[in-house]
Structures are given as C-alpha cells and as structure tokens.
Amino acid sequence: MFGEFAPKLAEVTDDVLFEDVWNRVELGARDRSLITVAVLTAGGNTDQLRFHLSRAIENGVSQEELIEAITHVTFYAGWPRGMSAMCVAKELLVGPLCCLAEELSTRWCRDERAARPLRCVPCASLQPMWRGG
Numbered sequence: 001m002f003g004e005f006a007p008k009l010a011e012v013t014d015d016v017l018f019e020d021v022w023n024r025v026e027l028g029a030r031d032r033s034l035i036t037v038a039v040l041t042a043g044g045n046t047d048q049l050r051f052h053l054s055r056a057i058e059n060g061v062s063q064e065e066l067i068e069a070i071t072h073v074t075f076y077a078g079w080p081r082g083m084s085a086m087c088v089a090k091e092l093l094v095g096p097l098c099c100l101a102e103e104l105s106t107r108w109c110r111d112e113r114a115a116r117p118l119r120c121v122p123c124a125s126l127q128p129m130w131r132g133g
Contacts (some may be wrong), residue, residue, distance in 0.1 A: 029059040041085040042077035052094050
C-alpha cells in the first residue's frame, strides 16, 4: 500500500501485526476479526474498517454477526461512529450507498474536514432510509 513511502511501517505491519499478532494461538482469527471490527468502529476508523470487514468475512464472520457487532458497539462508542461504520459495512456487503456525483450532493451530508466532498452518513432528513432502504 505505501511500502515505498514508509517502508519501516509497512515492514512492521506485515511482520509484527499480520505475521505474529494475528497468528498467535491464544485467539483465533475469527475472534480477532470481530474484536478488530469493534475497536475500529468504536474509534471511528472507517478507512481501516473497510479492509477488516473483508478480512472478517474471510475469517468466517457472517454478515449478520458483523451487523450485530457494529449495532452493539454503537451504543457504547456513540451513534455517529456506529452509523458511519454501518454505512461502510452496507457498502461492502450490499453495494454502493454513497452518492459520488457532485450534482447529488444535496441529498447527502458534506464532509467538511476531508478532501472528499461526500460521506456515507445520511443527512437527518434521510434517517428513515435506515429502516426501509
């Protein structure tokens, strides 16, 4: 991903995190995936969450379990973080949710802090879509 830019970080990520920590026998990969999804959701780290949701599926976590884990964490970590994580999960598991075209931006909240113009979190006027859409 960024090995040429930050080679040491890439090295320790591969060698320590993924080769050592993820392979320790005290906890299986499936459980590690659920824990990682929960921690990333709680921290609001949706960029990392995308990778780890896919990894969780590969490690045997079901879609229903991921949805339930994110729902559970939402009540402890905060509604905005949980809703953002659920958006990432839905996008990954079901298909694109975010509007990417600038002309559709009136339907979606703007992300004022980032370079990307739109977020997955729906505007308050669209909240009912979470129940039916």
